[in-house]
Amino acid sequence: MLKGKIVVVTGGAGLIGQEFIKSVIENNGIAIIADTNENLGLSIKKKISSELNTTNIDFVKLDITSTESIISCISFLKNKYSKIDALVNNAYPRNKNYGQHFFDVSFNDFTENLGMNLGGYFLTSQQFAKFFFKQSYGNIINISSIYGVVPPKFEIYKNTAMTTPVEYSAIKSGLIHLTKYMAKYFKGSNIRVNTISLGGIEDNQPKSFLKSYKKYCLNKGMLHPSDISGSLIYLLSDMSKYVNGQNIIVDDGFTL
Numbered sequence: 001m002l003k004g005k006i007v008v009v010t011g012g013a014g015l016i017g018q019e020f021i022k023s024v025i026e027n028n029g030i031a032i033i034a035d036t037n038e039n040l041g042l043s044i045k046k047k048i049s050s051e052l053n054t055t056n057i058d059f060v061k062l063d064i065t066s067t068e069s070i071i072s073c074i075s076f077l078k079n080k081y082s083k084i085d086a087l088v089n090n091a092y093p094r095n096k097n098y099g100q101h102f103f104d105v106s107f108n109d110f111t112e113n114l115g116m117n118l119g120g121y122f123l124t125s126q127q128f129a130k131f132f133f134k135q136s137y138g139n140i141i142n143i144s145s146i147y148g149v150v151p152p153k154f155e156i157y158k159n160t161a162m163t164t165p166v167e168y169s170a171i172k173s174g175l176i177h178l179t180k181y182m183a184k185y186f187k188g189s190n191i192r193v194n195t196i197s198l199g200g201i202e203d204n205q206p207k208s209f210l211k212s213y214k215k216y217c218l219n220k221g222m223l224h225p226s227d228i229s230g231s232l233i234y235l236l237s238d239m240s241k242y243v244n245g246q247n248i249i250v251d252d253g254f255t256l
Contacts, residue, residue: 001237002029006081008073010034010064010124011091013041015203016143018048019225020088020232025052027233030081034062034073035091064091064120070127078131086139086236087128089121094167102166113167118174125182129191138191141235142179146199146251148172156212162205172197176247183245192244194235199223199251218253 007024011017012033024031025048035041041059049057060076063069077084093116097109125140132138145168152164176195183193200213202222214221231248234240249255 001233001239002027005029005085005236006032006077006083007086007088007236008032008034008060008077008084008128009088009090010062012059013037013044014090014092016198016201016225016228017090018044019229020090021048021057022052023226023229023233024236025054025056027237029085029236030056030058032077033057033059035059036061036063036093062091064089064124065093065116067123067127070124074127074131083135084128084131084138086141087124088141088143088232088236089124090143091120091124093117093120098167099163099165101163105166110167110170113165114171114174117167118171118178121175122178125178125193129182129186132191133189136190138189139236140179140182140191140193141232142175142193142195144175144179144195144197144247145172146197146249146255148174148176149197149247149249150255153216156209156216158212160206160209162209179247180245192241194240194243194245195247196228196231196235197247197249197251198228199249199254201225213254216254217251218256220252223250223252 007029009017009020012021013035021031033041038061045057045059060073062073094113098113147169157163179193179195200222228250231250
């Protein structure tokens with residue numbers, strides 16, 4: 001389905017990113033792990049290459065908040081592969097104070113986290129889009145969240161130390177509209193931009209939280225990263241060539 005397509009996944013060494021890399025390979029694409037953590041990225045490349053018996057995984061160091069780093073990444077891929085078919089904006093940069101409750105979030109932390117995350121998605125998209133314009137085609141997929149679509153259900157965090165940071169909701173909702181803005185702005189360029197908004201991903205959360213979360217779902221509850229892969233492959237493939245500016249929600253009905 002993705003035969004020969006060069007797909008860049010930012011944050012490709014992370015929990016969700018690794019599943020995306022595997023899915024690209026399993027669908028005959030060439031997957032690029034683009035991550036700030038070089039040691040982890042190379043380790044994940046080696047691990048997945050061995051698991052899937054493939055040579056079609058590459059690694060490039062990338063900081064999505066650095067224009068220089070992004071340009072260097074694009075240059076490396078252009079020189080090696082002569083093309084880039086798609087960018088998956090999946091990285092999740094945040095500062096050390098991220099995750100605090102509403103009244104504990106400082107203005108500086110709020111703006112820094114929005115700048116790193118939403119700003120980083122803008123910057124990466126901007127620089128890759130310049131390349132896509134010259135190439136005459138391209139595909140950008142942004143990874144957002146259900147909490148960019150609906151407000152948090154704060155009651156599911158009761159009796160846990162967890163919360164949904166206010167920055168997260170601002171970032172993810174902004175990202176959905178940024179997707180629509182770019183799709184419209186790139187009209188006539190053969191560059192399409194879409195979003196996937198994820199439901200909660202299971203990652204060792206407390207059992208009480210998982211139980212509360214599932215009450216709002218229709219079947220499974222929290223998802224595994226692999227549950228998102230089908231939607232990603234659809235958007236990366238030519239099956240969705242006229243899907244543009246859309247937000248696909250994968251959440252087991254949580255937002256209903």
